[in-house]
Amino acid sequence: MNTLILTSLEQGLIFSVLAMGVIMTYKILDMADLSVEGTFPLGAFVFAKFALAGFNPIISTGLAFVFGSLAGLMTALLFVKLKIRPLLSGILTMTMLYSFNLRLNGRANIPLFNYKSIYGDVPTLLLLAIIIISIKILLDMFLKTEIGYLLIATGDNEVLVKSLGKSTNTYKILGLMLSNGLVGFSGALMAQYQGFVDITMGSSIIVIALASIIIGDSIKRSSNKIKLTTRAIFGAISYRLIGGFAIDLGLSPSDLKAVSALIVIVFISYNNFSSPFINSLKKKGGKSDVRSKKYVEEF
Amino acid sequence: MLEVKNMWKSFNLGTDHEINVFRNFSLSFIEGESTAIVGANGCGKSTLLNLISGSLPLDSGKILLKGRDISLLPEEKRSSNIGRVHQNPSFGVSPSLTILENLALANKKGDSFSLRNLVKKDSIPFYKELLKTLDLGLENKIHTQVKFLSGGQRQSLSLLMATMKDPDLLLLDEHTAALDPKTSFVVMEKTKELIEKNNITTVMISHNMSDALKYSQRIIMMDKGEVILDKRSCDVSEKELLDIYTKQLVKKITA
Numbered sequence: 437m438n439t440l441i442l443t444s445l446e447q448g449l450i451f452s453v454l455a456m457g458v459i460m461t462y463k464i465l466d467m468a469d470l471s472v473e474g475t476f477p478l479g480a481f482v483f484a485k486f487a488l489a490g491f492n493p494i495i496s497t498g499l500a501f502v503f504g505s506l507a508g509l510m511t512a513l514l515f516v517k518l519k520i521r522p523l524l525s526g527i528l529t530m531t532m533l534y535s536f537n538l539r540l541n542g543r544a545n546i547p548l549f550n551y552k553s554i555y556g557d558v559p560t561l562l563l564l565a566i567i568i569i570s571i572k573i574l575l576d577m578f579l580k581t582e583i584g585y586l587l588i589a590t591g592d593n594e595v596l597v598k599s600l601g602k603s604t605n606t607y608k609i610l611g612l613m614l615s616n617g618l619v620g621f622s623g624a625l626m627a628q629y630q631g632f633v634d635i636t637m638g639s640s641i642i643v644i645a646l647a648s649i650i651i652g653d654s655i656k657r658s659s660n661k662i663k664l665t666t667r668a669i670f671g672a673i674s675y676r677l678i679g680g681f682a683i684d685l686g687l688s689p690s691d692l693k694a695v696s697a698l699i700v701i702v703f704i705s706y707n708n709f710s711s712p713f714i715n716s717l718k719k720k721g722g723k724s725d726v727r728s729k730k731y732v733e734e735f
Numbered sequence: 736m737l738e739v740k741n742m743w744k745s746f747n748l749g750t751d752h753e754i755n756v757f758r759n760f761s762l763s764f765i766e767g768e769s770t771a772i773v774g775a776n777g778c779g780k781s782t783l784l785n786l787i788s789g790s791l792p793l794d795s796g797k798i799l800l801k802g803r804d805i806s807l808l809p810e811e812k813r814s815s816n817i818g819r820v821h822q823n824p825s826f827g828v829s830p831s832l833t834i835l836e837n838l839a840l841a842n843k844k845g846d847s848f849s850l851r852n853l854v855k856k857d858s859i860p861f862y863k864e865l866l867k868t869l870d871l872g873l874e875n876k877i878h879t880q881v882k883f884l885s886g887g888q889r890q891s892l893s894l895l896m897a898t899m900k901d902p903d904l905l906l907l908d909e910h911t912a913a914l915d916p917k918t919s920f921v922v923m924e925k926t927k928e929l930i931e932k933n934n935i936t937t938v939m940i941s942h943n944m945s946d947a948l949k950y951s952q953r954i955i956m957m958d959k960g961e962v963i964l965d966k967r968s969c970d971v972s973e974k975e976l977l978d979i980y981t982k983q984l985v986k987k988i989t990a
Binding site for chain 2: 581585596597602
């Protein structure tokens with residue numbers, strides 16, 4: 437049981453980097469970027485490539501970030517320069533990355549047990565916590581800068597950004613690069629954690645990311661005080677813990693994907709319908725009901 | 736100050752729905768003066784504003800702002816010298832940011848953006864002073880997200896943000912059309928105050944004849960991409976304006 441919680445926590449921390457990356461596009465730029473399905477395994481395969489070539493694991497993990505952001509650049513250029521719709525741009529990048537990932541090492545599955553990883557010297561949980569908190573602090577600081585605010589404004593109101601004398605395209609490119617860089621980084625962390633890379637690593641990773649973000653959003657929904665990054669981290673860890681418990685209770689791991697999708701459906705529909713529907717359930721027989729009756733009688 | 740020279744603009748060129756809005760259109764605006772443009776829907780006044788601001792490209796011709804040809808510059812390059820307030824109150828602000836953050840963004844207009852912190856604590860009093868001029872009590876809720884403000888408050892904030900860096904030219908695109916009459920009056924008064932205080936050249940389009948006359952020095956009426964009236968606002972009565980307006984409409988219907 438304890439190892440279950442520990443594993444879920446560690447994986448949750450790794451996925452919170454993924455969630456923080458996807459926040460950049462899904463929450464801040466307000467667009468669905470599917471290229472992450474390709475950049476997550478890309479990060480893992482890039483790490484494997486350089487690890488096999490004898491590079492230091494820290495450098496290889498950093499390179500996963502670089503390659504991830506290059507993939508983000510590609511998606512951004514597809515829709516900024518070639519005017520392909522963002523959703524399709526992401527799918528195209530993702531598809532190309534599938535072939536690229538297989539090409540990179542010539543194999544769909546590479547064991548990494550015999551290579552040095554960033555884990556091992558320090559307890560894994562502590563190391564991951566340090567990495568994730570540093571990324572969170574850096575991102576929070578970035579979003580408070582002049583450029584960070586322009587990124588937020590680009591997702592909010594492009595007309596305003598143009599009126600400030602800035603091209604929104606620049607900030608879309610920046611957001612996508614940062615987002616996919618983080619996702620690639622998260623992929624490299626995962627590869628080292630599980631000890632192998634596999635071409636299927638990225639499948640439905642977007643649903644995991646969205647589930648994490650949406651769970652994080654439902655924590656004290658009305659509060660402005662909780663930062664987006666904090667929500668992403670809590671969401672990813674909760675998601676992983678829920679998943680861990682579900683498997684422990686007898687759910688087959690292969691069913692977890694369907695459950696993740698269900699979580700996304702339930703939470704999004706809850707957020708969309710919460711006011712009229714839930715309130716009507718809550719308020720049945722309450723004051724408002726009596727009042728409306730009165731009007732009916734008057735009528 | 737602002738000169739539109741021999742401008743041509745058509746839409747849907749080469750199709751059955753081809754519309755030639757402007758054919759060899761020229762118009763100039765004088766420094767420090769506020770001009771109101773009125774006219775029925777489809778007369779080209781919104782198109783004119785969009786062409787000046789750069790949200791639409793010209794087919795041919797030139798637009799000179801303070802003697803500089805801006806007709807080939809993209810919208811974001813022109814906007815460092817041009818402020819614009821749109822009809823939709825949400826266009827001038829970033830709804831998910833606070834009032835303070837919005838003002839701080841507007842204060843960087845035209846500058847280069849860096850990795851320094853955007854909101855500086857020591858400039859908060861300056862923003863509060865600015866908000867006080869609006870008289871809406873916004874200075875007491877600078878940490879409120881703009882999406883929680885009313886349309887009138889948002890539009891007043893947009894106005895403040897558009898004029899903050901003393902633009903050479905201010906474009907008002909029916910900016911009170913979405914507001915109720917009372918709020919519309921308040922926003923118009925604020926507009927007047929701001930324009931007069933900073934002596935900004937203004938081009939305003941409006942469907943409200945009395946507002947157009949009251950808040951401008953020069954009035955222009957347009958029809959089918961041509962100027963059909965160009966007078967000092969003080970020399971024209973609202974009735975006169977409405978008469979021409981209806982005459983044009985009747986002509987259009989009977990034609």
